[in-house]
Amino acid sequence: MENLMPKTPTVYDVADLAGVSIATVSRVFRKPHKVSQATKDRVDAAVLNLGYVPSGSARSLAARRAGAIGLCFPDFDGIDGGPAPVVYTDGRVIEQFDPPEDVEPSGDLYLSEVMLGTEIEAWRHGMAVTIAVARGNEIFDNLAGRVDGMITLSRTVPERLLAHIARNIPVVVIAGTRAGDDYDHIGTDNVAGMQAMTQHIVDAHGVRDLAFVGGPADSPDDHDRFEGFRMGLQAEGIEPPSEPLLRGDFTRSHGRMLGRRLVEAGQVPRALVCSNDQTALGILDALLATGLRVPEDVIVTGFDGIDASQTSRPRLTTVRQPMRELGRAAVDTLLRRLGDPLLPPQTGTLPVTVLLRESCGCLA
Amino acid sequence: MENLMPKTPTVYDVADLAGVSIATVSRVFRKPHKVSQATKDRVDAAVLNLGYVPSGSARSLAARRAGAIGLCFPDFDGIDGGPAPVVYTDGRVIEQFDPPEDVEPSGDLYLSEVMLGTEIEAWRHGMAVTIAVARGNEIFDNLAGRVDGMITLSRTVPERLLAHIARNIPVVVIAGTRAGDDYDHIGTDNVAGMQAMTQHIVDAHGVRDLAFVGGPADSPDDHDRFEGFRMGLQAEGIEPPSEPLLRGDFTRSHGRMLGRRLVEAGQVPRALVCSNDQTALGILDALLATGLRVPEDVIVTGFDGIDASQTSRPRLTTVRQPMRELGRAAVDTLLRRLGDPLLPPQTGTLPVTVLLRESCGCLA
DNA sequence: CCTCATACTGTATGCGCATACATCCCCTTC
DNA sequence: GAAGGGGATGTATGCGCATACAGTATGAGG
Numbered sequence: 055m056e057n058l059m060p061k062t063p064t065v066y067d068v069a070d071l072a073g074v075s076i077a078t079v080s081r082v083f084r085k086p087h088k089v090s091q092a093t094k095d096r097v098d099a100a101v102l103n104l105g106y107v108p109s110g111s112a113r114s115l116a117a118r119r120a121g122a123i124g125l126c127f128p129d130f131d132g133i134d135g136g137p138a139p140v141v142y143t144d145g146r147v148i149e150q151f152d153p154p155e156d157v158e159p160s161g162d163l164y165l166s167e168v169m170l171g172t173e174i175e176a177w178r179h180g181m182a183v184t185i186a187v188a189r190g191n192e193i194f195d196n197l198a199g200r201v202d203g204m205i206t207l208s209r210t211v212p213e214r215l216l217a218h219i220a221r222n223i224p225v226v227v228i229a230g231t232r233a234g235d236d237y238d239h240i241g242t243d244n245v246a247g248m249q250a251m252t253q254h255i256v257d258a259h260g261v262r263d264l265a266f267v268g269g270p271a272d273s274p275d276d277h278d279r280f281e282g283f284r285m286g287l288q289a290e291g292i293e294p295p296s297e298p299l300l301r302g303d304f305t306r307s308h309g310r311m312l313g314r315r316l317v318e319a320g321q322v323p324r325a326l327v328c329s330n331d332q333t334a335l336g337i338l339d340a341l342l343a344t345g346l347r348v349p350e351d352v353i354v355t356g357f358d359g360i361d362a363s364q365t366s367r368p369r370l371t372t373v374r375q376p377m378r379e380l381g382r383a384a385v386d387t388l389l390r391r392l393g394d395p396l397l398p399p400q401t402g403t404l405p406v407t408v409l410l411r412e413s414c415g416c417l418a
Numbered sequence: 419m420e421n422l423m424p425k426t427p428t429v430y431d432v433a434d435l436a437g438v439s440i441a442t443v444s445r446v447f448r449k450p451h452k453v454s455q456a457t458k459d460r461v462d463a464a465v466l467n468l469g470y471v472p473s474g475s476a477r478s479l480a481a482r483r484a485g486a487i488g489l490c491f492p493d494f495d496g497i498d499g500g501p502a503p504v505v506y507t508d509g510r511v512i513e514q515f516d517p518p519e520d521v522e523p524s525g526d527l528y529l530s531e532v533m534l535g536t537e538i539e540a541w542r543h544g545m546a547v548t549i550a551v552a553r554g555n556e557i558f559d560n561l562a563g564r565v566d567g568m569i570t571l572s573r574t575v576p577e578r579l580l581a582h583i584a585r586n587i588p589v590v591v592i593a594g595t596r597a598g599d600d601y602d603h604i605g606t607d608n609v610a611g612m613q614a615m616t617q618h619i620v621d622a623h624g625v626r627d628l629a630f631v632g633g634p635a636d637s638p639d640d641h642d643r644f645e646g647f648r649m650g651l652q653a654e655g656i657e658p659p660s661e662p663l664l665r666g667d668f669t670r671s672h673g674r675m676l677g678r679r680l681v682e683a684g685q686v687p688r689a690l691v692c693s694n695d696q697t698a699l700g701i702l703d704a705l706l707a708t709g710l711r712v713p714e715d716v717i718v719t720g721f722d723g724i725d726a727s728q729t730s731r732p733r734l735t736t737v738r739q740p741m742r743e744l745g746r747a748a749v750d751t752l753l754r755r756l757g758d759p760l761l762p763p764q765t766g767t768l769p770v771t772v773l774l775r776e777s778c779g780c781l782a
Numbered sequence: 783c784c785t786c787a788t789a790c791t792g793t794a795t796g797c798g799c800a801t802a803c804a805t806c807c808c809c810t811t812c
Numbered sequence: 813g814a815a816g817g818g819g820a821t822g823t824a825t826g827c828g829c830a831t832a833c834a835g836t837a838t839g840a841g842g
Contacts, residue, residue, distance in 0.1 A: 062586050063586075102582070105582055105585030105586060107562045107563050107582070107583060107586045107587075108559075108563045109479070109563050109564075110475075110478075110484070110560075110562075110563035110564025110565075111474075111475045111476075111477075111478035111479040111484060111563075111564065112475075112479050113475075113563065114474075114475035114564070115473070115475040115476050115479050120474070120475060121560065122548065122560075122564070127537075166530035166533075169530075169533070169549075173491075173549055173551060174551075177550070177551050177553070180560070181560075182548050182549070182550055182560045182561060182564070183548065183549050183550075184486065184546050184547065184548045184549075185533075185537055185546070185547050185548075185549060186541070186546055186547075187537060187538075187541050189541070195472070196474075196485065196486075196544070196545075196546045197546060198471045198474075199471050199472045199473050199474035199475075199477065200473075200474025200475065200478070200486070200546070201474075218466070218469055218471070219471060221469030222426050222427075222469060222471045223471075361725070361726065362725065362729055365726055365729040365730060366729060367731060
């Protein structure tokens with residue numbers, strides 16, 4: 055405790071102190087059953103005495119495996135962070151009784167949940183998880199070299215880079231549809247989920263005037279959801295549009311903007327099927343603000359099943375993605391591939407759940 | 419791409435192909451300015467050609483630094499996860515039109531935000547973040563050996579273990595009060611925040627019948643918040659209680675239970691000051707369910723400032739902890755210590771913000 | 783022309799550990 | 813009582829890279 059870290063002890067130090075060879079020290083950690091109890095005790099004592107902690111780098115190098123999984127996240131949208139926060143060490147407190155405006159919830163529960171799932175599953179297999187933000191070659195330098203395999207969200211790493219990395223370690227891509235590459239993929243059934251949602255609105259609520267509010271045009275998830283929407287309409291004998299009515303960028307504030315625009319244009323359809331929850335919540339905000347009633351005047355639905363969809367008024371009817379399971383399945387897939395590199399490319403699809411709540415007129 | 423990963427290329431392979439020595443290859447990555455352009459080009463070509471990615475383990479070993487920060491989280495409460503999720507590779511979808519009951523939001527935005535802050539700040543300094551769940555000696559084996567320093571939430575790692583680890587790498591503890599140890603600490607001003615909140619209720623709303631709903635008795639955060647509550651009352655000339663009226667476990671469902679109990683006992687005070695948001699939200703649920711009005715009949719306040727506090731009806735008056743900044747400050751402190759191991763133990767306190775919303779009668 | 787600084791590049795070594803292989807000891811077996 | 817076997821431990825080597833140091837080439841200065 056009051057030690058000034060003179061020098062990190064190594065196996066050699068422990069071996070000397072315990073009066074054994076370094077091989078024995080190593081064995082005490084890796085193959086305890088191959089060491090006699092008496093020897094083990096002496097080594098343990100030396101370890102405690104010296105405060106020895108095995109070097110992960112050396113171990114990884116010698117063992118030819120890192121014992122870690124890499125998780126690569128998209129650049130936190132716009133969250134550059136700026137300079138580090140000021141820290142007052144004198145316990146000063148700033149009381150702001152008039153917050154200028156409530157902060158927008160981060161809403162990235164999606165990532166958090168995926169991360170959590172990854173963490174849980176990796177932990178169960180004795181693997182650590184190393185996280186990195188995709189930005190420039192950081193991944194290349196910081197992540198790829200130190201993990202046994204990598205999990206990434208689709209479109210977060212430039213294809214060139216990913217291909218390069220994939221030559222060394224297996225890569226699993228979460229979300230998005232198979233892009234003709236050779237990676238393993240894990241996704242949710244966007245198409246079926248959205249189709250079910252669409253048909254529910256038509257079947258259960260008798261609405262035939264539906265419009266789709268999409269996300270970024272280059273999002274494969276959005277693409278699939280729109281496709282599900284079209285298939286749903288088609289199945290109900292309704293002519294599907296070739297394009298979404300509007301496109302947002304998946305954020306709530308943008309959703310609000312879209313909502314306002316619709317109201318101002320005076321062309322609000324009976325049902326607005328949104329490509330994700332944030333957009334739907336934003337639209338909800340805008341509609342309610344103008345006095346329109348949901349679901350009486352307009353039905354609004356989302357996709358994802360983030361927490362906020364459950365606490366809104368009215369609560370949002372949506373399609374829940376098993377986000378945590380997504381992370382877990384990705385880890386499983388990765389580990390399977392590590393076990394058998396010759397496996398053909400895998401594609402896993404997780405089932406979704408349609409959650410019917412107030413915003414579509416159910417549970418009214 | 420269609421490569422079967424014959425063998426991971428090393429500096430030697432690259433050097434051979436480029437017709438240079440391994441030192442030059444290494445330099446191309448570490449000290450590009452010391453290599454002539456022509457040589458660099460040849461090496462780069464070889465790298466691309468072979469799909470070379472430097473081994474993080476070898477680099478860390480040779481450079482004597484891992485280039486990573488460890489983040490140690492408490493065991494996800496009760497989230498064991500069970501077996502991995504089933505994955506259907508045929509695109510099957512399960513539609514559950516009657517969800518048995520909405521799932522309780524995970525609510526662990528706190529951890530997510532801290533993690534995010536850590537990630538952001540680490541990234542700014544070219545560091546990777548490796549996450550691990552505190553459980554048994556996993557940290558010891560998996561984390562401590564592979565990072566340059568460690569950040570942990572208070573009370574998540576057994577003291578013995580932490581002390582052992584701290585002999586090798588610096589440790590920064592988040593939240594909780596300084597425990598007489600020699601680690602660096604980063605926390606928020608629980609006392610001042612709660613005192614300000616308490617005094618606001620008395621001053622602005624003229625309420626003098628306040629009660630405190632606490633969390634686990636062994637939580638240092640809870641302890642400090644109660645202390646702030648008492649100080650607030652004292653400052654207002656009100657005799658403070660020696661114990662919280664009730665104690666929960668910081669979960670929403672438990673908060674609901676506490677709320678019901680209060681109503682049934684018929685002893686609901688004019689204002690309920692809760693030790694965290696989840697508890698407050700649970701109490702809100704219970705009170706509203708019995709027809710009581712908030713804030714007209716009862717004032718309820720929280721602490722933390724999680725997203726859900728902003729979407730509840732009425733919105734929750736609370737004290738916002740700068741969760742993301744907490745993570746960032748922890749990283750900063752860690753890096754500072756790495757730069758100067760002889761620094762005396764640091765204790766940083768981040769300012770909190772009192773957010774006045776409907777549940778206390780403001781913004782009514 | 784020779785000296786010497788400058789700009790590159792190569793050689794050799796060690797980082798801390800895992801592990802194949804060799805060694806040694808003690809006990810069993812016929 | 814010699815041969816053989818299994819358990820416990822030691823010896824030696826390499827994992828892939830960074831880097832101190834030594835070498836080479838080139839051009840400037842005298």
